[in-house]
Amino acid sequence: MKNMSLEQSFVQQLKTNQNIIHKICRLYTNGEDAHKDLFQEITIQLWKAFPKFRGDSKFSTWAYRVALNTAITLYRKSTRTVKTVDYENHQYFISNEEYNYEEEEQLKLLYRAVYQLNDIEKALVFMYLEDKDYREISETLGISEVNARVKMNRIKGKLKKILNP
């Protein structure tokens, strides 16, 4: 690592951890183009912030924080023109061996419901799906643990309402 330039080390670590960004893009965008755009924007923001990354936390932990903040900020800036989501075009995956029509339909509805949440709520759901505990959620999003719990409960309620109107 020592002989490597900062840029090279950044590119390598990003390459290994790129699924974090892909996953965030999946929650925040619909369609391939938007996915690519957000991926690039997050990459640039990570790169800008990289000199401040001292390595006292894991690259992935740090990347979660910066990437989510970028997604949240960008999502705020763009006026939410996408009301009806073309979810058929969205990439999500059902493995063949466990193909279950009912389950697939339910997942489709679930992803659609998550997409309707606001920027912060999506970030929380993302951390939840990534199986992070509340301590990590609160650290990454910069809110208190209690607040994270309260928010998560509200999100669950909101999702229920969306799913069973």
Place this chain on the structure above:
Amino acid sequence: MKELDLLKKDWQKNDAYNQVSEMEIYTMLHRQSSSIVKWILIVSILEILLWTTISLFFNTDDYFKKTKFEELSINIQALNIFNYGVILIFIYLFYKNYKTISTTVSTKQLMKDILKTRKTVQYYVWYNLGIVVLSLLLGFYIAFAYNPEVSFLKEKIANDGKVLALTIGVLILTVGVFLGVFWLFYRLLYGILLRRLYANYKELKKIDL
């Protein structure tokens, strides 16, 4: 919530995303510089359009007729064409800079390209300021040599040293004010872009150490 757990299971099972290559990541990092250079190109084109539109509204032909300057106006036209030619060359250079920067992959080359772009823009601004001064001086010369309305002033200058000094003072002041206004204009127009480009350069330099 049962549904969320189902979602979680699906989420963690599926992470087959189209993987981005190292090369693609490098390109993403450098695109920032290329977008600034693209703006330099766009601004320079908008600028030439602006000047052309303004010159369409100020018809100088009448003035030249009045000043019986028609015989010399062909020279002015030649100067005008020359000026447009030079500006077009600059725009071409901006375009070339943009093209090279957006295709550059190595950091070292990118830094060189950024410095080159900065130089090009600086030359462009100096050239434009030079043209401003030149056209002002030419304007004064035409006014004094050919405009009949100014001839009374000429007589006064010939008789009175004070008027001569005052006239020269006013002319210098006019040149100064024009130069200042245009300098400010270019500083605002290109200065911001150049500063951002330079900041990018400094970051690249940090990496290269």
